[in-house]
Amino acid sequence: MNQPPANTNPPAERQWLTPDPLRGQPALVTGASSGIGRAVALALARAGADVVVNYAANAEAADAVVAEIRQLGRRAIAVQGDVAREDEVQALFAQAVEAFGTLHIVVCNAGLQRDAPLHTMTLEQWNTVIGVNLTGQFLCARAAVREFMRRGLDAAVSRATGKIIHMGSVHEVIPWAGHANYAASKGGVAMLMKSLAQEVAPQRIRVNAIAPGAIRTPINRAAWQTPEALAELLKLVPYQRIGEPEDVGQAAVWLASDASDYVTGTSLFVDGGMALYPEFAHGG
Numbered sequence: 001m002n003q004p005p006a007n008t009n010p011p012a013e014r015q016w017l018t019p020d021p022l023r024g025q026p027a028l029v030t031g032a033s034s035g036i037g038r039a040v041a042l043a044l045a046r047a048g049a050d051v052v053v054n055y056a057a058n059a060e061a062a063d064a065v066v067a068e069i070r071q072l073g074r075r076a077i078a079v080q081g082d083v084a085r086e087d088e089v090q091a092l093f094a095q096a097v098e099a100f101g102t103l104h105i106v107v108c109n110a111g112l113q114r115d116a117p118l119h120t121m122t123l124e125q126w127n128t129v130i131g132v133n134l135t136g137q138f139l140c141a142r143a144a145v146r147e148f149m150r151r152g153l154d155a156a157v158s159r160a161t162g163k164i165i166h167m168g169s170v171h172e173v174i175p176w177a178g179h180a181n182y183a184a185s186k187g188g189v190a191m192l193m194k195s196l197a198q199e200v201a202p203q204r205i206r207v208n209a210i211a212p213g214a215i216r217t218p219i220n221r222a223a224w225q226t227p228e229a230l231a232e233l234l235k236l237v238p239y240q241r242i243g244e245p246e247d248v249g250q251a252a253v254w255l256a257s258d259a260s261d262y263v264t265g266t267s268l269f270v271d272g273g274m275a276l277y278p279e280f281a282h283g284g
């Protein structure tokens with residue numbers, strides 16, 4: 001691959017957030033037919049990216065996201081694929097590169113929960129969550145790094161050779177009783193992200209994570225769909241509102257753009273302060 005120049009600090013006058021900072025940078029978002037993945041795909045498109053919309057099963061919803069992106073004047077395709085399966089991830093990336101020539105941005109977002117107290121948790125519940133949330137992020141990150149290295153730096157398009165954004169969670173630091181498989185997967189994602197960031201920084205590949213708090217999506221409907229549940233939830237959120245998928249979309253645009261060019265190996269918490277031990281606000 002092209003070796004990055006030794007010292008290329010940005011000129012001070014550079015304007016970072018142009019209206020379309022991701023123009024010419026094809027992106028792939030896993031699990032993009034709903035929730036956070038959908039919002040990230042749309043936000044990247046608004047910022048100029050063409051987008052591969054990966055989905056597991058709901059082709060109709062994925063097609064709707066593709067249609068919205070095309071209305072923005074960007075290119076988009078929907079590609080079905082299970083991120084926990086090596087052959088399907090390889091096929092997903094092959095289709096992406098065939099459609100758009102390369103990828104500059106990969107958002108490993110697909111995830112799920114299979115909740116149970118540990119003493120009743122089945123091995124299948126454990127393996128399903130680790131398989132999608134952790135192994136799936138490994139498989140997609142590996143495919144992304146391979147494609148970025150194959151292409152090499154394209155300085156006319158971005159200061160980085162490529163950007164990987166892992167979807168972590170506040171549960172990379174907050175333990176979660178009854179959800180040990182999910183918390184373990186997100187703790188694993190955090191160390192996967194940091195280790196990979198350290199490994200590929202010399203190739204100018206940036207690897208970061210977003211750690212969302214409570215975001216209004218299908219995965220946690222029970223936590224916000226009644227006023228009582230929402231009031232309980234907001235006790236955990238100092239900023240006193242639930243997060244919207246667009247809050248995460250904006251963070252993804254920044255992490256994918258050259259505005260964050262010196263940021264790698266970090267988790268950006270988008271959580272309204274949920275990870276700030278809110279119960280200590282009035283005592284401790």
Ligand code: NAD
Nearest residue numbers: 031034035036056082083109110111169212214215217219
């Ligand atoms: P969601 O259920 O709407 O989205 C998850 C998506 O992943 C779905 O579209 C689903 O079809 C897809 N998916 C599941 N298994 C897949 C597989 N094997 N292959 C490909 N796609 C698969 O929920 P969401 O809240 O948008 O979740 C997105 C990510 O955000 C997840 O990684 C989740 O852990 C994380 N997250 C969500 C919250 C929140 O409050 N909503 C908080 C922290 C982290």
